[in-house]
Amino acid sequence: MDATEDSLRKALAEKQSAVEAQGNAVRALKAAKVAKAEIEAAIETLNALKLEKSSIERQLQAAVSGNGPDGSVNREAFRQAVVNTLERRLFYIPSFKIYRGVAGLYDYGPPGCAVKSNVLAFWRQHFVLEENMLEVDCPCVTPEVVLKASGHVDKFTDLMVKDEITGTCYRADHLLKDFCNEKLQKDLTITAEKAAELKHVLAVLDDLSAEELGAKIKEYGIVAPDTKNPLSDPYPFNLMFQTSIGPSGLSPGYMRPETAQGIFVNFKDLYYYNGNKLPFAAAQIGQAFRNEISPRQGLLRVREFTLAEIEHFVDPEDKSHPKYCEVADLEFLMFPREEQMSGQSAKRIRLGEAVSKGTVNNETLGYFIGRVYLFLTRLGIDKERLRFRQHLTNEMAHYAADCWDAEIECSYGWIECVGIADRSAYDLRAHTEKSGVPLVAHEKFSEPREVEELVIAPVKKELGLAFKGNQKMVVESLEAMNEKEAMEMKASLETKGEVEFYVCTLEKNVSIKKNMVTISKEKKKEHQRVFTPSVIEPSFGIGRIIYCLFEHSFYMRPSKAGDEQLNVFRFPPVVAPIKCTVFPLVQNQQYEEVAKVISKSLTAAGISHKIDITGTSIGKRYARTDELGVPFAITVDSSSSVTIRERDSKDQIRVNVEEAASVVKSATDGQSTWDDVWSNFPHHSSGSTED
CATH class of the missing domain: 1.10.287 (Helix Hairpins)
Structure with a gap:
C-alpha cells in the first residue's frame, strides 16, 4: 500500500x-x-x-x-453504517442519553452484553484454563501509596494543550495525528517527500517529547479544531480519577487505571498458593478508569472500560517456555522497530524466527504473542488486518526488556488492542521498596554453594553526630551502593581516610570518614537463591477488541429482490450474542408447539436462543437475526422435521426435531464445522422463503 x-x-x-x-x-x-x-x-x-x-x-x-479501486467503499461511510446498526440494535448506546450523555461513557445493551460476556468467557477458556492461571478479583478503589509506588501518581500522564481563548482541552498527539492523516488522505498535491515526512511523524508519534510535540504543532500551524484559536504549549495531565477513602478525606485514593497492581501486591500470597514454584501466572478481569482529555472514537477511547490482564512471573535467568514449540511455527504480520524507523511496512514473519534472531526478546514473550494471535483470530479478527508492532526504544518504559502491541486495523486506522510486555522485575521491586515486604522467590540448591557477599555496615552513631537529621538519608545511600561503588569507597578510605560521597536524596556531596562505615566481603554458604521474578504482561483492552470485531464481522448483501442492502454480522458462534433462532414457518398452533419443544431442548443444552412466533415473513425474520449476527436459524415447517439455516452461506439442511438441538450445539461448541454438518444431513432448498 x-x-x-x-x-x-x-x-x-x-x-x-x-x-x-x-x-x-x-x-x-x-x-x-x-x-x-x-x-x-x-x-x-x-x-x-x-x-x-x-x-x-x-x-x-x-x-x-482505504477505498476500493473504484472508490466505492469509504471508511467513514462504512463506520457510520456499522455504528448506526450497533446503536439501532442496542449493542451499545451513549450513557445517560436522556441527559445528553457524557463523552467517553457507554452502556452495553442486551446483544452487546452477550458479545462481551462471550468474549470474556473465551478469554478465560483460552488463557486462564488452558494455562492453569490463578484468577483474582481486586477492588477498583486503590490507596494512593500503591499507585505512588508503581509510578502512576507521578507519571501516568498524557500531553494536553488548551485553546488559549476558550480554555477547551485537547490531547496534543491526537491533534498532530489528525493533521498528518488528513494531509495524507485529502491533500493529493503534497509531494512524495512530504508524505514520507508525515508518515515518519505518525510512526514516531508516541516517542515525541512535550517540546518536540509542541514544535511540530507550531511548525504545521495546528490550531484548535473548533474555534481555530491558537494553542498553548503541551503539558502533562494525570489521567487518574482521584477520590478519598473514608469520610475524613485523610486517606487519598484513586480509581485504578489498570488491574495489574492488584496482582503485584498479592504476589507473596499467590506464590505461596502455587506451592512456592515458578513460573506461574495470575489473571484478572475488571473495570479500569482513565480520565481521558478528549475521548472520541466510540468504544475505542473511553473513561471506564474492561481490562483483562495476565502477569506471568518467571525466573529472570530462564525465560524459556515449555509450550513455546506449539506457537513457534505461526506466521503473521510483525512490525519490528527497525522497519518502523526506516519507513517500511509490517511483513509476515515466522514467530520462531523472530525469537531466534532476538527480534522478540525471549521465548515466554514470544509464546504469549503467539497465544494472543490465536485468541484474536479465533474470535473473528481478520488475520490480514492484525499486526504485532514492537515499541520503539524510547517509547518503552525504562524498565521494560521488550514490548509488542497487537494492533487491529479498522476504519480509524491501526488500533492498539493488546499490549504484551516484558516488564522485568520493576513492579515487584517497587512494591518491595515502598511496603518493606519482600516480594521475592526462592530457588533451593541441591548442595550448598559458597558465595562471597558484600557487607556494608554504616556506623550510625558516628553518622548521627556528623549529619544529625540527615543521618537516615546518608545511611540509605551507603547501603544502596553497588559492589563497584562500595569497593572504590573502601580503597579510598583506606588510603585517604576520607571520601566525597554523593547522596541523591540530599542532592549534594557529603564527606564520609573511615570511622563512619565498614565495607567488607564475607564468604558464606547459601542453601538457596533469593531473587525478584520478572513479569511478562499481556494486557487486553476488551472494549477495543469488541469494536474491531464488530467492524471485521460487518458486511452488507442485497436482498433477494435486490431492492435493498441487508446488514449482517458474521460473528463466529463462540462470540455470537444469540446462537440460534427458532421460527415457525407460519402462525400455526402445531408448529408453535414444536418450536417450544425445540426451545426447551436448546435451553437444556445451554444454547442461547430466541423464539419468534410473529406473523412476519420468514425472509424478514432471517434478515432481522442476521443483523444481530445469529449464526443458525431453525425453521419449523412440519411436526417431525425442521430446517437449520446457516447465516452466511444461507444453506439449509433438514433434520429430525429430536436432533435439532444437538446439531446446533455441536456447531456452536466447535465440535463440528458447518461443512461437517452440511455433509452429514439432507440439503433443503430455501425456495421462496429466503430473504
Whole structure:
C-alpha cells in the first residue's frame, strides 16, 4: 500500500508537470496564431493528459482512504453504517442519553452484553484454563501509596494543550495525528517527500517529547479544531480519577487505571498458593478508569472500560517456555522497530524466527504473542488486518526488556488492542521498596554453594553526630551502593581516610570518614537463591477488541429482490450474542408447539436462543437475526422435521426435531464445522422463503 501510494504521488506530480507544460504549449500556439488544426491537436493532447491526471488522482484517493479501486467503499461511510446498526440494535448506546450523555461513557445493551460476556468467557477458556492461571478479583478503589509506588501518581500522564481563548482541552498527539492523516488522505498535491515526512511523524508519534510535540504543532500551524484559536504549549495531565477513602478525606485514593497492581501486591500470597514454584501466572478481569482529555472514537477511547490482564512471573535467568514449540511455527504480520524507523511496512514473519534472531526478546514473550494471535483470530479478527508492532526504544518504559502491541486495523486506522510486555522485575521491586515486604522467590540448591557477599555496615552513631537529621538519608545511600561503588569507597578510605560521597536524596556531596562505615566481603554458604521474578504482561483492552470485531464481522448483501442492502454480522458462534433462532414457518398452533419443544431442548443444552412466533415473513425474520449476527436459524415447517439455516452461506439442511438441538450445539461448541454438518444431513432448498 505504501509503495503504491508513493509511486502514485510521483506519477501525479509528473502528470501535473506534463499538464502545465502542455497548457503553456497551447497558449504559445494560440499567441503565434498557428493553423487551427494544430491548435486543436494540442488541445486534444492537453485534455487527454488531464483525464490521465484525474485517473491517477482517483487511484491515489482510493489508496490513502482505504477505498476500493473504484472508490466505492469509504471508511467513514462504512463506520457510520456499522455504528448506526450497533446503536439501532442496542449493542451499545451513549450513557445517560436522556441527559445528553457524557463523552467517553457507554452502556452495553442486551446483544452487546452477550458479545462481551462471550468474549470474556473465551478469554478465560483460552488463557486462564488452558494455562492453569490463578484468577483474582481486586477492588477498583486503590490507596494512593500503591499507585505512588508503581509510578502512576507521578507519571501516568498524557500531553494536553488548551485553546488559549476558550480554555477547551485537547490531547496534543491526537491533534498532530489528525493533521498528518488528513494531509495524507485529502491533500493529493503534497509531494512524495512530504508524505514520507508525515508518515515518519505518525510512526514516531508516541516517542515525541512535550517540546518536540509542541514544535511540530507550531511548525504545521495546528490550531484548535473548533474555534481555530491558537494553542498553548503541551503539558502533562494525570489521567487518574482521584477520590478519598473514608469520610475524613485523610486517606487519598484513586480509581485504578489498570488491574495489574492488584496482582503485584498479592504476589507473596499467590506464590505461596502455587506451592512456592515458578513460573506461574495470575489473571484478572475488571473495570479500569482513565480520565481521558478528549475521548472520541466510540468504544475505542473511553473513561471506564474492561481490562483483562495476565502477569506471568518467571525466573529472570530462564525465560524459556515449555509450550513455546506449539506457537513457534505461526506466521503473521510483525512490525519490528527497525522497519518502523526506516519507513517500511509490517511483513509476515515466522514467530520462531523472530525469537531466534532476538527480534522478540525471549521465548515466554514470544509464546504469549503467539497465544494472543490465536485468541484474536479465533474470535473473528481478520488475520490480514492484525499486526504485532514492537515499541520503539524510547517509547518503552525504562524498565521494560521488550514490548509488542497487537494492533487491529479498522476504519480509524491501526488500533492498539493488546499490549504484551516484558516488564522485568520493576513492579515487584517497587512494591518491595515502598511496603518493606519482600516480594521475592526462592530457588533451593541441591548442595550448598559458597558465595562471597558484600557487607556494608554504616556506623550510625558516628553518622548521627556528623549529619544529625540527615543521618537516615546518608545511611540509605551507603547501603544502596553497588559492589563497584562500595569497593572504590573502601580503597579510598583506606588510603585517604576520607571520601566525597554523593547522596541523591540530599542532592549534594557529603564527606564520609573511615570511622563512619565498614565495607567488607564475607564468604558464606547459601542453601538457596533469593531473587525478584520478572513479569511478562499481556494486557487486553476488551472494549477495543469488541469494536474491531464488530467492524471485521460487518458486511452488507442485497436482498433477494435486490431492492435493498441487508446488514449482517458474521460473528463466529463462540462470540455470537444469540446462537440460534427458532421460527415457525407460519402462525400455526402445531408448529408453535414444536418450536417450544425445540426451545426447551436448546435451553437444556445451554444454547442461547430466541423464539419468534410473529406473523412476519420468514425472509424478514432471517434478515432481522442476521443483523444481530445469529449464526443458525431453525425453521419449523412440519411436526417431525425442521430446517437449520446457516447465516452466511444461507444453506439449509433438514433434520429430525429430536436432533435439532444437538446439531446446533455441536456447531456452536466447535465440535463440528458447518461443512461437517452440511455433509452429514439432507440439503433443503430455501425456495421462496429466503430473504
